[in-house]
Amino acid sequence: MKPGTRLKSAACDTEVMVIRCAASAIECGGTPMGEAKPADEASLCADHSNGTLMGKRYVDADNTYEVLCVKPGKGSLSVDGIALATKEAKPLPASD
Amino acid sequence: MNIALLLEMAADAAPDRVALVCEGKRWTYSDLLAAARGAFEIIHESGAEYVALLDESSEASLIALFGAALAGVPYCPLNYRLPDTDLAALLERISPALVIGDEERVERIAAGQGHMVYSRELFTLKAQESWPASGEREYDPGEGIAVQLFTSGTTAAPKAAILRHSNLLGYILGTVEFASADEADAALVVVPPYHIAGISALLSSTYANRRIVMLPAFEPEAWLELVKEEKITNAFVVPTMMARIIEKMEKGVSAELSSLRSIAYGGGKMPLEIIQKALSMLPDTNFTNSYGLTETSSTIALLGPEEHRAAISSDDPKVRARLTSLGLPLPTVEIEIRGEDGVVQPAGELGEIYVRGEQVSGEYKGKSALDAEGWFPTRDAGYMDEDGYLFLSGRADDVIVRGGENMSPGEIEDVVLTHPDVADACATAIPSVEWGDAVGLAIVTRKGCDQPCEDEVRKLVRERLRSSRVPEKIVFVDALPYNEMGKLLRRMVKDVLVD
Structure with missing residues (x-):
């Protein structure tokens, strides 16, 4: 896994693009995400089912992991079981 | 990550929304994505090392930008206003390229350089026809160069500035909220395609799902007409365009x-x-002043609408002065003012503007201009006030060093411009045996006014600034030379003053 890798959720429709990462796997719906979708869909863990929003960036507390959601789904994102939080863009007043 | 992702996501979220209006033609996001994928087929098969555009803005500039990105080939829009010899030299530097636009001209000035040339119409048509093709495509992962722009070269030969996918995406993802535009929103794009502001306008509007309306050749009446017709909500202009629009409105257009x-x-x-x-x-x-460079993927500092209003309605000279400032650095970049010794300057002191951040490429073909800590020396001279507002004084090379004292031409010009009979002014260094540099000043007299007396101008500068700023030589000219983007060509003024 490296920046630019596209990951798919095993438990829902979510897809993310990796912006920053380290050794741990990115999870969605409580299950590690992969470059391919598994044949059998994993079940959605209730603790990780707040959903993902298209176009949102998600980060961990240390800014070690960052992904961009490119397809939304029902699962929510985590690393080592700890939920990732959304990172807001700091919108410019349409400067260009 | 590849910048084409911006268009893919836009087309995913709003496939049928109008993405682009150009010369009466309307394109949806899914139309544009299909055409960009078609362009990939053409570019991929051509074996070209660059995709060049020698044309005004049109749907082809957007299709070529994203098509080249998908193919992993740098997109290199060229300045069609350059004289033949200069343009031929640039084309030579990017050979073999797939060139879109002025076929006749490429044939005439760059025959034998090995380019493949398409007219705008043929390229667009082929791009639309080449998709859908059968089978899955391996698109470029976007680890390399997305855009190569030749700098305007007002002081030296044009440099090939390189913007990687990561620089452009860093800028867009950090400053634009995805799909944040309303369906009624429309951005009027009038900057030429070879300018960084033209590239970032396409990328940010695409990601925001904001309709882009192109005006390929600027004329104030046409601009006003399009604003009305397309109910434009956002526009970007260079200062000379703003001046011409205001002039027309004053005349009652x-x-x-x-x-x-x-x-x-x-x-x-x-x-x-x-x-x-x-x-x-x-x-x-809402008025916003944005400051950026090609090498920084567009905007790095801005003066926002509220700050404009506060400045114009304030009695505090410090707050009023901010109307001429570049505003504050974006939260996603760091800016420092450094002296010639490399030491960070205190507030109010003139130095060179340095910038660091993800969007800052600071890279030219074959070499990076970043220092070991990732700072880019912009070669722009400026200072920051005590609240962090950034003021631009001109290019670092334009700073006048008189007897070891650094002076900004802008500071002198601002004072001279307060004279009621002065329409425009340019201060520049002229050689002086005694001081190294001395101040030279070119003045354009306001229409209908008498030429101001030289001593009066000197007195104005002496009273408002310091005696060291007083111009040694003053000339009166009919007009100052600007390039098409509104950049003052100081070198040419210097030639007149030194003569």
Whole structure:
């Protein structure tokens, strides 16, 4: 896994693009995400089912992991079981 | 990550929304994505090392930008206003390229350089026809160069500035909220395609799902007409365009600008008089001054709408002065002012503007201009006030060093421009045996006014600044030379003064 890798959720429709990462796997719906979708869909863990929003960036507390959601789904994102939080863009007043 | 992702996501979220309007033709996001994928087929098969555009803005510039990105080939829009010899030299540097646009000209000036040339119409048509093709495609992962722009070369030969996918995406993801535009929003794009502001306008509007309306050749009447017709909500102009629009409106040309929520400007120094007029003529419009360079993927500092209003309505000279500032650095970049010794300058002291951040490429073909800590020396001279507002004084090479004292031409010009009979002014260094540099000044007299007396101008500078700033030589000229982006060509003024 490296920046630019596209990951798919095993438990829902979510897809993310990796912006920053380290050794741990990115999870969605409580299950590690992969470059391919598994044949059998994993079940959605209730603790990780707040959903993902298209176009949102998600980060961990240390800014070690960052992904961009490119397809939304029902699962929510985590690393080592700890939920990732959304990172807001700091919108410019349409400067260009 | 590849910048084509921006278009893919836009087309995913709003496939049928109008993405682009150009010369009466309307394109949806899914139309454009299909054409970009078609362009990939053409570019991939061609074996070209660059995709060049020698044309005004059109749907082809957007299709070529994203098509080249998908193919992993740098997109290199060229300045069609360059003289033949200069343009031929640039084409030679990117050979073999797939060139879109002025076929006749490429044949005439660059025959034998090995380019493949398409007219705008043929390229667009083929791009539309080449998709859908059978089978899965391996698109470029976007680890390399997305865009190569030749700098305007006002001081030296054009440099090939390199913007990687990561620089451009860093800028867009950090400053634009995905799909944040309303369906009624529309951005009027009038900067040429070879300018960084033209590239970032396409990328940010695409990601915001904001309709782009292109005006390929700027004329103030056509601009006003399009604002009315397409109910434009956002526009970016360079200062000379703003001046011409204001002039027309003052002459009573019909203008219906009620849809226009915001106007951003940049690319050159905005005369105080023009922005003051604009603010009073369009009190409900939000004005933003944005400052950036090719090497920084566009904007790195800006003066926002509230700051414009605060400045114009303030009695505090410090706050009023901010109308001529570049505003504050973006939260996603760091900016420092450094002296010649490399030491960070205290507030108010002139030095060179340094910038660091993800969007800052600072890279030219074959070498990086970043220092070991990732800072990019912009070669722009400026200072910061005590609250962090950034002021631009000109290019670092334009700083006048008189007897070891650094002076900014802009500081002198701002004072001279307060003289009621002065329409425009340019201060520049002229050689002096005694001081190293001395101040030279070129003045354009305001129409209908008498030429101001030289001693009066000197007195004005002495009273408002210091005696060291007083111009040694003053010449009166009919007009100052600007390039098409509104950049003052100081070198040419210097030639006149030194003569």
